[in-house]
Amino acid sequence: MQNSTTIGFIGAGNMAYALISGLVDSDFSTKNIKVSDTDKALLSLRKEEFNLEIFTDNAALATKCDVIVLAVKPQVLSLVCNDLKDNLKSGSLIVSIAAGVRSHDIDRWLGLNKAIVRTMPNTPALLGKGVTGMFANENTSDEQKSLAEKILKSVSHCLWVEDENMLDAVTALSGSGPAYLFLMMESMAKAGAALGLDEDTAQTLSIQTALGASMMADQSVDSLHELRAKVTSPNGTTQAAIESFQDQSFEMMVAHAMRAAFDRAKEIGSELADE
Numbered sequence: 001m002q003n004s005t006t007i008g009f010i011g012a013g014n015m016a017y018a019l020i021s022g023l024v025d026s027d028f029s030t031k032n033i034k035v036s037d038t039d040k041a042l043l044s045l046r047k048e049e050f051n052l053e054i055f056t057d058n059a060a061l062a063t064k065c066d067v068i069v070l071a072v073k074p075q076v077l078s079l080v081c082n083d084l085k086d087n088l089k090s091g092s093l094i095v096s097i098a099a100g101v102r103s104h105d106i107d108r109w110l111g112l113n114k115a116i117v118r119t120m121p122n123t124p125a126l127l128g129k130g131v132t133g134m135f136a137n138e139n140t141s142d143e144q145k146s147l148a149e150k151i152l153k154s155v156s157h158c159l160w161v162e163d164e165n166m167l168d169a170v171t172a173l174s175g176s177g178p179a180y181l182f183l184m185m186e187s188m189a190k191a192g193a194a195l196g197l198d199e200d201t202a203q204t205l206s207i208q209t210a211l212g213a214s215m216m217a218d219q220s221v222d223s224l225h226e227l228r229a230k231v232t233s234p235n236g237t238t239q240a241a242i243e244s245f246q247d248q249s250f251e252m253m254v255a256h257a258m259r260a261a262f263d264r265a266k267e268i269g270s271e272l273a274d275e
């Protein structure tokens with residue numbers, strides 16, 4: 001990313017905060033970051049935190065930026081695009097982090113033929129530990145793709161999909177995934193308490209196990225399947241538990257749940273198209 005590239009955030013909320021922090025940590029100058037929001041108190045806070053230029057007028061911000069990051073709730077995106085439509089710099093790149101809203105709807109709201117990268121980050125991005133699925137429309141150059149990736153890379157691991165429909169699969173896996181893992185951790189903590197551990201101990205054991213296992217999976221050269229096999233001694237405790245999971249079709253339950261999330265992501269995309 002060139003040091004002169006100017007990035008404007010529409011929406012100064014949680015995700016904008018995470019991304020701006022990530023950019024600052026990767027030595028991007030706050031002189032080239034601008035932010036717009038309807039909430040003046042939040043804007044003052046962002047100015048205090050980062051010493052960046054703030055706007056209450058989305059159109060005024062747009063005229064000054066090479067990249068616009070759409071960091072508002074999906075429901076207000078069409079309204080925001082209407083503000084931006086006649087005020088974008090020529091050749092500017094639009095990066096949307098709004099869940100569910102399709103690139104062709106954003107393009108339609110912006111007046112067509114814009115370079116748009118649609119992304120699906122997940123909540124751990126707030127800690128700089130997210131993972132983001134990314135899709136670029138046909139108007140986006142390789143240079144613009146790499147620019148968008150650099151922004152999202154500051155808070156997450158980034159992966160591209162060629163087919164925008166696959167962002168619904170990304171939503172079903174990593175977008176909603178933290179909640180599946182919280183459910184698993186919650187269930188393990190409850191089951192540990194039912195076996196006699198006090199609740200705090202059970203919760204700590206559950207969270208630290210998830211953290212350690214995730215780090216092992218991330219750092220190991222073994223596949224997830226191999227890692228599981230390695231900790232499952234024949235006739236041992238883990239095997240007893242895994243067989244119990246399998247008897248109750250654990251994999252099938254996960255597949256059904258993710259199909260439900262995938263179908264709902266498609267439905268939400270259609271609903272948002274008419275906002």
Ligand SMILES: NC(=O)c1ccc[n+]([C@@H]2O[C@H](COP(=O)([O-])OP(=O)(O)OC[C@H]3O[C@@H](n4cnc5c(N)ncnc54)[C@H](OP(=O)(O)O)[C@@H]3O)[C@@H](O)[C@H]2O)c1
Nearest residue numbers: 011012013014015037038071072073074098099121122123
């Ligand atoms: N948080 C996550 O973990 C996460 C993960 C993946 C994707 N996302 C996506 O990221 C986007 C932002 O999420 P967030 O959690 O950062 O939301 P947020 O904290 O609510 O921030 C959005 C900000 O936009 C402001 N806003 C509303 N209308 C506006 C307008 N017309 N012009 C300018 N600013 C306006 C809001 O003000 P008011 O509060 O006054 O309305 C709010 O300050 C969402 O689309 C969400 O789907 C979030």
